[in-house]
Amino acid sequence: MKICVCVKHVPDPNLPVQVDPATRRLIRDPKQSIIDPADEYGVETALRLVEEHGGEVVAVTMGPPAAEDALRRAMAMGADRAILVSDEALAGSDVLGTARALAAAIRPEQPDLVICATESTDAYTGLLPGALAGLLDLPQLTFARAVSVEGSTVTVQRATETGYQVIQATLPALVTVTASVGEPRYPSFKGLMAAKRKPIEVRDIAELGLEQHTVGEPGARERVLEISAVRQVKQGRIVVDDGTGESVEEILAFLRSIQVV
């Protein structure tokens, strides 16, 4: 089977976020950007499926040339090929524009499965997988905590607030995964070396047959109107035990009130 995994090069989420007040955009320092940790779960899922059923994993991203780094990481983990959609004309794309570009790159691959993370760790819109499924005309199975394929059927455990649903679709399909699908592997040195030597297939909008007015800044219908820092409210309460052990009851009462126990 052939699986396309979407990955994104994002500013290291473990470092403080910096926003350019003029453009109202994230400052993206390629040196401190990494593959989106959420996407590593998608890559891991794809690799496990291909290890089980055979086939090919193709990592796909859109971004400036530096976004290649995210693809190299995916290949170091084990992805077979990588496609970088990169064009000056794509700068400033909104979700739909991005989805159009990715769909145009993915469509000729004719994958059995497209895997995305539930949402990116920089913008957190969570809209792209839906748009992509729509453009590719694929059924979408979201919030997967487990993914399996049997014959031409993909089965997903879809996480919900109270448990999970088991849903199925006939391939081809699009799946979004959560962090419960399994710990992503750390690339072995052999993987790293192999990834360095593998070519990256770069596509511009002309090759993808995209028209300028549908993508990039001109095609974007979303506008960032305002950006402001969220005030961090200190969470949690400290219960101090005075030596009598009464705090235990207090903590239990609290846990009951939020229905944890």
Place this chain on the structure above:
Amino acid sequence: MIPTREITWNVDLLGRIALYALLALPIGFLAFGLARRLRMWRLGRPDDRFDRLAARLWGAVVASIFHARIVRRQNLYGGIAHALIFWGFVVLFIGTVIVMIEHDITVPLFGFSFYRGNFYLGFKLAMNLAGLLLIAGVLMALVRRLVLRPVTLESSADDLVVLAFLLVLSVQGFVLQALRLAVERDPWAAWSFVSYPMSLVLQGLPERLLRSLHLVNWWSHMLTTTVFLAYVAFSKMIHPFTGLASVVFRRLQPAGRLEPVENLEEAERFGIAGLQDFTWAQLLHADACMHCGRCLEYCPTFHTGKPLRPRDLILEIAGYVADRGGIFSGELGQGMNTARFRWGSGAERELIGGVVSTEEIWDCTTCGACMEQCPVYIEHVPLIAGLRRHLVLERGEFPNELTTVFNNLERLASPYQFRPAQRVDWTKKLEQPVPEMAELAASGEEVEYLFWVGCLGSFDGRNQRTTIALARIMQTAGIRFAILGREETCTGDPARRAGNEYLAQLLGQQAVETLNAYQVKKIVTACPHCFNAIKNEFPQLGGHYEVVHHSQLISELLARGRLRLDPDSAIARGKVTYHDPCYLGRYNRVFDEPRAALSALPGVELAEMPRNRSRSFCCGGGGGRMFMEETRGRRINQARVAEAQATGAEVLAAACPFCMTMFEDGIRGAGVEGNLRVLDIAELVAGSLVTPQEDGTTAAEGSYDPSG
């Protein structure tokens, strides 16, 4: 009458001929056994161990004749027992050779006899003494194995069989001599001070009986000797050969250096995962292990009940090799091949996961206590590093906690999630500015020292206080220094010791490039791990610097009177105990300077822990362990904190940021915050500093609060 004796008294010609024919057998066995071993060692990958032959041979002399690593404080009883057996055996062996020279060479060929007169009398005295030492040593060893049973020792049938042989042989020798003396009644018999009294008892028996007994005894002695010699090649008694070879071909490089993987990008296999991955020296070392258990004496994982026991690791490897056509010294001791020893149970078992467990591989703190103690210089830590390299580089399998560490090292050149720019944050807490090399290079200024702060000293709140204290000391002493600041990167030490050789080389090269770009010559650091990497591993990458540990610099400044200490403002009084960091002490032999610095503190009395200097007990943080959860056995840091507390000290002096973090945790974990504090040497000294004032007077460093 000149004192001597007929060498083959009471034995006829046939017997003499039979003796020599018989001896050919075990010598053949021995030659065969050694040849097999040699062939096995030669299976290993190449490793140049033929340099500096004089040093190698001298080391072998020190290790064998002087028992340098056998008689030691922790194991005095076992060491003395071994020394008695060794000396008894060696003297008796030399004695036998002397008799053979007389009997088979000088007399028949040259008609010259020296086995007479005063030489003969001295010889008798020496042989009796040696026999007595041998018996005493064997009895001590038997008591140790059967009665005392130290925790570091496990006995197999082989161990006891060898001791029984030695005991029987030496008793037979004395009885033989006593029987002859009982018949011959040499006037000088008293020189044989052990067998002479025995002969007096036997004199009452009829001569015929004595002669018969002598002949029976002579034959049984010769047969025992033959069987024993044949047994040598297939038992632990091979160790005079393998042990000596192991010592001669020991590693002469600095102990703190881990050899890099050469041509990483072209290599086909990484680390150790099978028979073909060992060097010949590693095969020889594994073969030389006599499971004496000295490696366990100061081993942090052994003493806290973890799966890793360095002795067992080596035995497992030796057994693995033996299963694949090699030969194992303890072959006849496979009674031990039970739960603890997984070797010898089939050639299909994988080395990693089958013979050696991944728990054992990841437990190691790389403290080097095993290598320090091993009498035959087995190199446990490089073996562990080899196994880790395979797991990390080929399989990408390692404890989860390391994923973040590797990712951070790769992306941020530090095990922590901080921006490089944050490396200079600590300097804001000082009144005087600390220049960065980039600034100085721009203005063409030169400095005496580059202060290599290290990742823990830069980012970790607790260790920043050490960094600030050291900067303050250097500023007070008027030393011109600078930091690399945002250009500083990890030395690669945690990556290398956690098996990620790729990252280690990347980081090391980056650091050397930065240092060379500024033509740095002298470096001071408060981190023994950085110190060790810069001193022992950077030269491989083209980085040659003079590097001192801050304890060395501080003790020198104190000795030269460049620092004044105020007797009233001391931050610690009374008993202070010092913990030797493994990478400073054991690996780089810096023991005295930290103690000198502490002793110079007013009102401080240095109290030693029982395990100190080269016998220090690890804090548990080395080898990447600080970043991993300690889930097996008891906590190493708490064991060491308890030892520090037992000295009655209120302050545990540290000289390493890893130890600092481990002990802060250990003190909290043990719940002894009120009784014991951990302070770096720099903090202790800075806390007692008298700083020169602008107006020429001096003031105590009152504002310095080590607890804040």
